[in-house]
Amino acid sequence: MQPLAPSALWEIATPSPSRRLPGVAMAGFRARGAADLGVVPFPAVTLAIDLGTEPLVVADGGRGVRGSAVVGLSGGGLRGGGRDVQCLQVRLSPVVAHAVLGGFAVEGGPLTGLDEVWGRDAVRLxxxxxxxxxxxERFALVARALAARRTEGRPVDREVAYVWGELARSHGTSRVDALAAEVGWSRKRLWSRFRAQVGLAPKQAARLVRFDHAVHRLAAGGHPAAVAAEAGYADQSHLHREVADFAGLTPSAVAREPWLSVDGVAWSAPGYLHG
Known part of the structure; x- marks a missing residue:
């Protein structure tokens, strides 16, 4: 296990390499006192398992969950926090989420309680x-639970997994029509199967992956014009529109979001989105 590392408000623990699973990243979080932060959308499904003495609260304005929660793939507009928060977060690529969460990744909306997805198994875990x-020990318990559920669950189509993997590898810049041709499917079939199993249409998924790459480059100090060019946007205005669409912020504002400040510590496992 990596030692607890402070990042502003948070103390963060990460698992040893032996606990890593394909398409999965895990981190433990602890905050003393009051914590509240907005969620910047990212291309993974998240389990937030509440381990604190006071309940973790995750809300999207219309719905709130107190305790352990599942946040869907495009979970923008959410806030999370509480007092003396302690939780174990798991990020799942959509390929893994389809198997371990059943239909939630597609049908469950942006936010629900973990017990609504896993029932008594969530309580026991x-x-x-x-x-x-x-x-x-916590990471080991979660790794075993996820491995068992992935074995029991229904996998996505190989073609869907390949297309998602290429979108993740290329940071959302691969041409979707070309990927459909590579897997031998028509555009219509890829759109239908991908949306049914991932929860987003392929081009929307590509936009989300590219946005995630861009905002991390911005948070690392990249100039918006340079980030726009590197990430494959038409120009800086195009980047500005995408950031506003996904996060409701300007590029300079999203770069300062506390949500992104922990990523270099918590979510540095290589390639977990590929799954």
Missing amino acids: EERLRAAADWE
Whole structure:
């Protein structure tokens, strides 16, 4: 296990390499006092497993979840926090999420309680995590639960997995029509199967992956014009419109979002989105 590392408000723990699973990233978070931050959309489905003495609260303006939650693929407009928060977060590529969460990734909306997806299994897992001796034991428990559910779940089509993997690898710049031709499917079939299993149309998924790459470059200090060119946007105005559409912010404002400040520590596992 990596040692707890402070990042502003948060203390963060990450698993040892032996706990890593394809298409999965895990991190433990602890904050002392009050915490509240907005969620910048990103191309993964998240499990937030509440381990604190006070409930974790995740809300999207219309709905709120107190306790362990599942945040869908395009979960923008959400805020999360509470007092003395302690939680274990799991990010799942859509390929993995389809198997371990059943239809939630497609049908469940942007936010729901983990117990609504996993039932009593969610309660039992949370109890075992609270009783665990340390973060490494918690990561091991979650890794086993996810591996079992992925084995039992229904995988996505190989063609859908390939297209998602190429979008992740290229940071959303691969041409979707060309990918359809590569897998031997018509455009209509790819759109239908991809949306049914991932929850977004291929081009919307590509936009989200490219946006995620761009905002991380902005948070790292990149100038918007340079980031726009690197990420494959037509120009800086195009980047500005995409950031406003996904996050409701300007490029300079999204670069300062606390949500992004922990990513270099918490979500540095290589290639987890490919799954």
